[in-house]
Amino acid sequence: SGEPPYNVAQCLVFPASARIHLSKRIGELAHEKQQEKKRYKELRQRHVHLIRERKEMEHKVSELNDKANEIMHLKFGRIVNIDALEGLTTNKMIGELEEILRQEERKHDIKMYMLEKEINDIRQELLHDVRHNTDNLDKLHELTNRSRQLEEGLNARQK
Numbered sequence: 001s002g003e004p005p006y007n008v009a010q011c012l013v014f015p016a017s018a019r020i021h022l023s024k025r026i027g028e029l030a031h032e033k034q035q036e037k038k039r040y041k042e043l044r045q046r047h048v049h050l051i052r053e054r055k056e057m058e059h060k061v062s063e064l065n066d067k068a069n070e071i072m073h074l075k076f077g078r079i080v081n082i083d084a085l086e087g088l089t090t091n092k093m094i095g096e097l098e099e100i101l102r103q104e105e106r107k108h109d110i111k112m113y114m115l116e117k118e119i120n121d122i123r124q125e126l127l128h129d130v131r132h133n134t135d136n137l138d139k140l141h142e143l144t145n146r147s148r149q150l151e152e153g154l155n156a157r158q159k
Contacts, residue, residue: 072079 069079
């Protein structure tokens with residue numbers, strides 16, 4: 001009726017700029033809703049398309065499995081479990097590689113033992129040589145002292 005109400009307790013009052021802003025936001029939300037519906041429709045179509053492709057692939061895989069089984073029957077007279085066969089081959093190869101590794105480890109251990117023995121022999125020889133040289137130095141020292149004492153004795157007599 002255009003007249004202001006007598007009781008404002010039931011009224012909502014806010015500036016006109018806020019009303020304009022809310023109107024714009026309502027329009028934006030309506031546009032976003034429309035975009036989301038469009039996106040949902042596209043995703044739903046893609047989902048249906050992917051389900052159809054999956055069914056086609058499952059059918060194709062089934063046909064290929066049947067064909068592979070038929071070829072195995074013709075070639076081997078029975079169906080061969082290729083996964084088990086690969087496992088056997090792999091296990092055999094692993095066993096062979098483990099044996100080679102054990103042989104190499106044995107060779108390495110023998111070589112390490114020989115090297116350690118050689119190192120110990122060289123250490124013993126070095127220790128022997130050091131002791132021999134120490135003895136020789138001790139003798140040289142004694143002879144040098146004896147020689148000095150004799151020279152001092154001769155020098156003392158000559159004076």
